[in-house]
Amino acid sequence: MKCCIIGLGVFGKNLARDLAQLGADVLAIDRRDDNIAQIKDEVGAAVVMDFEDPTPLAHFPIAEMDAVIVAIGDDFEHSMALTMKSQELGAKRIVCRVLSPMHERLLRLLKVDRLVVPEEVAARGLAHSLLMRGVLDGFDMGNNHSIIEATVPAKLAGKSLTESAEDFKVAGVRIVTIKRIEKGLLDGLRKISDQTVKRRTLGVVTMSEIFQADDIFVLFGPEKNLRSFLETYSGD
Incomplete structure (x- = not known):
């Protein structure tokens, strides 16, 4: 780049x-x-x-x-x-x-x-x-590790943590939590910048949680792993 x-x-x-x-x-x-x-x-x-x-x-x-x-x-x-x-x-x-x-x-x-x-x-x-593709923000944790906020990669939308656990494991990336658009908002708001849409944090993600296309992942891992993970599962 x-x-x-x-x-x-x-x-x-x-x-x-x-x-x-x-x-x-x-x-x-x-x-x-x-x-x-x-x-x-x-x-x-x-x-x-x-x-x-x-x-x-x-x-x-x-x-x-x-x-x-x-x-x-x-x-x-x-x-x-x-x-x-x-x-x-x-x-x-x-x-x-x-x-x-x-x-x-x-x-x-x-x-x-x-x-x-x-x-x-x-x-x-x-x-x-x-x-990094799809990253909205990032926080340097030292020793080349970071926490990032990223839009859900296209290949993981619609899957659960149970179905994708092996993908996270192989990539060496951990999902910390998910930020999700509040229910009840008009669909049109989904097209507005993420900074203006109200979201709630799910807390600890359960194994059965289905990832939605407009979710934001909060991920932790080595910077090179995070970048590779997002590139691999973005769908292009």
């Missing part, structure tokens, strides 16, 4: 490192030489670029990137300009750091794929969600 990160403050640097450690090919861009110096040995490429003019962004393979993350944390105007330039250059997926309520509103009007709150702890979760 190829990712471009624009802006290497605390959030951007942590995200660049996390993505690189998870196996992504990272292009890091910042206007400051010292920020580039801190990250250049940990990512695929690190480049200095003046944010005053977004035109030079066209010199980079933005359309080839699986995700462009605009992580600028101190300049509303530059963040917006580089976001729009990334769209113009054909970025497949754009993720933006939110600077203010007005910034968020404008980014939503631009139909940016994902907006994130700039917390250092959020960087690892975003890295997981960019690199």
Whole structure:
């Protein structure tokens, strides 16, 4: 996977490192030489670029990137300009750091794929969600183990834990619990972002529990096992 990160403050640097450690090919861009110096040995490429003019962004393979993350944390105007330039250059997926309520509103009007709150702890979760299919969030547990929230892989929907227990065992992944949409909500709500749909946590999952297509799994395991498990059972 190829990712471009624009802006290497605390959030951007942590995200660049996390993505690189998870196996992504990272292009890091910042206007400051010292920020580039801190990250250049940990990512695929690190480049200095003046944010005053977004035109030079066209010199980079933005359309080839699986995700462009605009992580600028101190300049509303530059963040917006580089976001729009990334769209113009054909970025497949754009993720933006939110600077203010007005910034968020404008980014939503631009139909940016994902907006994130700039917390250092959020960087690892975003890295997981960019690199692992169906992952909504992730939490680093240390020693290359993580807890992730992921949509139910297509091949497991409609099955019970009894029917799929061997799949989890072979994959080396454990299911912690399931988050499920509350009964009684209109079906149309299922199409809304998971952040706006009310869900309940099932607690300990029973062996007879049937996995529903719109469930969210909470899974634990080694990062490489989690990634392999989701890729194997996603149905593509």
